[in-house]
Amino acid sequence: MNVYDSHRMADTLAPAGFVETARPEDADLVILNTCHIREKAAEKVYSEIGRIREMKEAAARDGRHMVIAVAGCVAQAEGKEIIRRAGTVDLVVGSQNYHRLPDMIARAESGEKIVDTEFPVEDKFDVLAAPKHDAIAKRGISAFVTVQEGCDKFCTFCVVPYTRGAEVSRPVEKIVAEVERLTEAGVREVTLIGQNVNAYHGLGPDGRPSTLGKLLRRLAEVRGLLRLRYTTSHPRDMNADLVAAHAELAKLMPYVHLPVQTGSDRILAAMNRKHTRRDYLDVVARLRAGRADLAFTSDFIVGFPGETEADFRQTLTLVEEVGYAGAFSFMYSARPGTPAAEMTDPVPEGEKSDRLQRLQAVITRYQRSFNAGCAGRTIDVLLEKPGRLAGQIVGRSPYLQAVQVMAPARLIGSVRRVTVTEVGSNSLFGVLADETSTPALVTAGA
Numbered sequence: 490m491n492v493y494d495s496h497r498m499a500d501t502l503a504p505a506g507f508v509e510t511a512r513p514e515d516a517d518l519v520i521l522n523t524c525h526i527r528e529k530a531a532e533k534v535y536s537e538i539g540r541i542r543e544m545k546e547a548a549a550r551d552g553r554h555m556v557i558a559v560a561g562c563v564a565q566a567e568g569k570e571i572i573r574r575a576g577t578v579d580l581v582v583g584s585q586n587y588h589r590l591p592d593m594i595a596r597a598e599s600g601e602k603i604v605d606t607e608f609p610v611e612d613k614f615d616v617l618a619a620p621k622h623d624a625i626a627k628r629g630i631s632a633f634v635t636v637q638e639g640c641d642k643f644c645t646f647c648v649v650p651y652t653r654g655a656e657v658s659r660p661v662e663k664i665v666a667e668v669e670r671l672t673e674a675g676v677r678e679v680t681l682i683g684q685n686v687n688a689y690h691g692l693g694p695d696g697r698p699s700t701l702g703k704l705l706r707r708l709a710e711v712r713g714l715l716r717l718r719y720t721t722s723h724p725r726d727m728n729a730d731l732v733a734a735h736a737e738l739a740k741l742m743p744y745v746h747l748p749v750q751t752g753s754d755r756i757l758a759a760m761n762r763k764h765t766r767r768d769y770l771d772v773v774a775r776l777r778a779g780r781a782d783l784a785f786t787s788d789f790i791v792g793f794p795g796e797t798e799a800d801f802r803q804t805l806t807l808v809e810e811v812g813y814a815g816a817f818s819f820m821y822s823a824r825p826g827t828p829a830a831e832m833t834d835p836v837p838e839g840e841k842s843d844r845l846q847r848l849q850a851v852i853t854r855y856q857r858s859f860n861a862g863c864a865g866r867t868i869d870v871l872l873e874k875p876g877r878l879a880g881q882i883v884g885r886s887p888y889l890q891a892v893q894v895m896a897p898a899r900l901i902g903s904v905r906r907v908t909v910t911e912v913g914s915n916s917l918f919g920v921l922a923d924e925t926s927t928p929a930l931v932t933a934g935a
């Protein structure tokens with residue numbers, strides 16, 4: 490979501506004459522778009538501000554005024570504390586207010602210090618400037634589109650409900666218009682994003698709340714769009730309509746990121762996840778019943794307060810039962826202000842680290858086996874950009890695996906049948922299957 494937000498900030502600042510630079514020391518404006526999920530997130534931001542302060546001082550010696558802004562969830566959580574601790578920062582803008590950046594920057598340029606972290610009444614998406622075609626094209630053929638923000642679930646370890654606020658969904662027609670604009674500029678794959686994306690309930694054209702399943706069906710009709718994905722989902726919101734969409738829509742990729750965090754019912758309850766292990770496995774089974782080639786990834790936390798060896802073993806058996814194609818796994822660490830941060834009975838660090846290694850070994854085994862299962866198969870690959878070798882194109886399989894294939898550059902932006910000849914540690918290698926008889930579905934810019 491921060492990638493998407495950063496793009497929208499750049500789009501909104503473009504009419505004021507700002508262009509992006511890869512060298513922060515050359516910039517008139519540096520925005521740190523921050524994430525609060527990471528461990529010690531605030532401390533990392535202060536250390537980064539220290540680095541940029543040196544650039545600001547060098548710019549001042551050259552007679553230039555550099556404006557420093559801190560945006561995103563750390564800005565939302567820390568507010569004016571940022572300017573108190575780091576006086577070099579000119580403005581602090583929360584994740585719901587960045588549509589006001591042009592005005593704030595104008596004020597900051599005249600020396601005002603600004604903090605804007607209130608949840609606004611207006612919808613930022615109504616005010617943000619639309620991206621220009623050349624900016625979209627530069628970002629590639631795969632794009633993110635925010636459809637939902639915030640979360641009402643209040644898992645006890647998570648800061649999102651406090652930093653991104655309550656669940657809010659964008660109206661269907663506005664999302665469709667954004668996706669149409671992206672595809673007109675050459676985008677071929679869209680990932681719908683939201684902290685709790687399958688809780689989507691934006692207003693449909695009939696004025697009634699829609700669902701993610703209905704939204705996906707509508708977007709599947711957009712001309713030129715080849716692939717749809719969405720992330721991140723909550724097991725509780727995986728309703729029958731969304732399960733059916735997976736069975737119906739060829740454009741919806743058979744790949745679902747479905748966080749579970751732990752396989753133990755006792756720890757799921759302590760995490761306030763609002764589902765049990767059985768509920769989760771039922772969702773997986775319903776999705777697979779509709780689409781047998783569906784692959785799952787997930788998120789895991791090990792060493793949540795009170796987690797015993799027996800609880801942890803439940804996580805290992807869950808990984809084996811689902812057979813994930815991949816997963817993110819982390820050792821629990823407290824986030825200030827969350828209920829879990831107040832819990833007693835911490836798991837010793839050495840134990841956490843041991844459990845993480847054991848979990849990752851199992852996840853890696855299943856991931857390797859999933860990738861190895863692609864060898865010799867012919868799969869659809871969306872060709873995305875030139876590879877490192879001359880004549881090589883990098884694409885993505887339906888399961889987000891990078892696929893390297895020798896192919897002419899004119900095929901970028903099309904889905905091609907590729908036979909996988911080799912499985913590497915980070916990507917698959919393949920050859921175009923039947924180049925002559927399989928037409929490119931759509932080429933970039935067509």
Ligand code: SF4
Pocket residue numbers: 640641642643644647648649650684685723
């Ligand atoms: S559902 Fe996800 S975003 Fe919401 S509180 Fe739980 S972990 Fe955080």
